[in-house]
Amino acid sequence: MSVDLSVTIAGTVFKNPVMDASGTFGSGMEYAEFTDLNRLGAVVTKGVSNVPWEGNPTPRIAETPSGMMNAIGLQNPGIDVFIKRDLSFLSDFDTNVIVNVCGHTEEEYIEVVERLAGESRVQMLEINVSCPNVRTGGIAFGTDKRMLERVTSLVKKKAKQPVIMKLSPNVTDISEMAKAAEAGGADAISLINTLMAMKIDIYNRKFAIANRTGGLSGPAIRPVAVRMVYDASHAVKIPVIGMGGITSGEDAVEFMMAGASAVAVGMYNFHDPEAMIKVIGGIESFCVKTGVKDIHEIIGCI
């Protein structure tokens, strides 16, 4: 029995609903030895800004129960190198490319979006308004619904590709944020970004991460993420890409039943560089086992 795993988001067809979560897979280059990128629904690249960003001091990461914290601070080479090196690399693969965009100000987001307007290799943009690890911009836009709506509509005016707004879970009411993105004209939303967290190295009386706080990800956050995907997808009509601790096909199915049209695998790529291929296989065998012929049968089914 064959299962149709393809989904369409804002007019873009995905051969299957599985992609990486931005920042956990580089631009695909670093993992291409382990994962055939052609088999993925999309490659989502690491956040890119208008100019190179240095990121935060180290230590930037810490292991936590069934997860990890990070405060990378969006180190990236800037849009020029990104287009020349990373986008060229991705040209050789038969998969969608979603570029994750970051900035400190509205102008910086717009600059990157405009630079990408002519790039036919880019199928969609994901606007990161939810990074907890940079002081200005990022999360500030993602936690205030008026600012979120405003930045969404500004980006939409300049963007030539469909726009996904990536939401922060560090808010009181995720439905309000989802609605604000929709009102601003977003074509889709993705969630969740990491949860703001802290870990203390008690023997050295120091923060485990130099930035003091970091973003929590991994299986530890999965139930929170599933709830937020459920709430968000019931608040808006635009499609939702769900993520937060996905490790297997079953986890992915859970997000899809909660309302996600597609899913992203994040920190689990670090645990298993072949994780996404296994997630795709796992969704397929779930469908076969339970008699699902078209993946749409399970999207938002509860």
Added chain:
Amino acid sequence: MINEKATVIKNEKLATGVYSTVFKTGIAGLCRAGQFVMIGTKSDSRLLRRPISICGADSEAGEIRLVYRVAGYGTEELSRAEKGDSFEILGPSGNGFPVDKAENRERILLIAGGIGAPPLLYLSRALKKAGTERERMTAVLGYRGVNAGIFLNKEFEEYAEVVLSSDDGSTGVHGTVMDAVREKEILPDIIYACGPLRMLKAVKALAAEKGIPAYISLEERMACGVGACLGCTVKTRHTDSHSHVNNARICTEGPVFEAEEVEI
């Protein structure tokens, strides 16, 4: 790079809290001195892999050896491994030590602080293979002292003249490896080093003072080990090749750097 389940061939204790584990893996045919592997735990709560340097490789037998100190959950689990157990292992990662830089050097100095010794043992074997006579190599190995035990020193004897030091004076020179270098009046024209950050800073200063090259192996918290997460960076003097800022990835551009290139 290879990602596979590798089987334990042998596991033995070398000293208090220090173990040597041999794995059967294809990585043996690909690796060089200074590179490392990312090794998984069996716990579904400890999801990050642990970076451990390769201490030696036998490409014909398809075996690599890891020597490590029990520092927490993962290394403790590994230390209890028995023949036939298997672990997820990814590698070889990183750049490795530049063996060719030692070619025309008269006095090659290897400096290891504690558990920094394993990658240098692999290096000393590689240097010998490259034709370096034993007379040209000195290995200064520093240990904490009686309680922590002394390990790998006998194995270094085959390749280099060995000088020991210990914090408590129980073995060799009483003091640090740098005290031993001074006391024994070793005058190197190239240094390779691995050990605690404080020691590496001293090595960097010594190299700068003498105007000689030093290649040092750095540590940082790692998540991916393949250059994707940007978790493991070190400040560099020159613009790095990946992000075009001054933050190189230790797992990819390193772990071995020329000392004067990094801000430590």
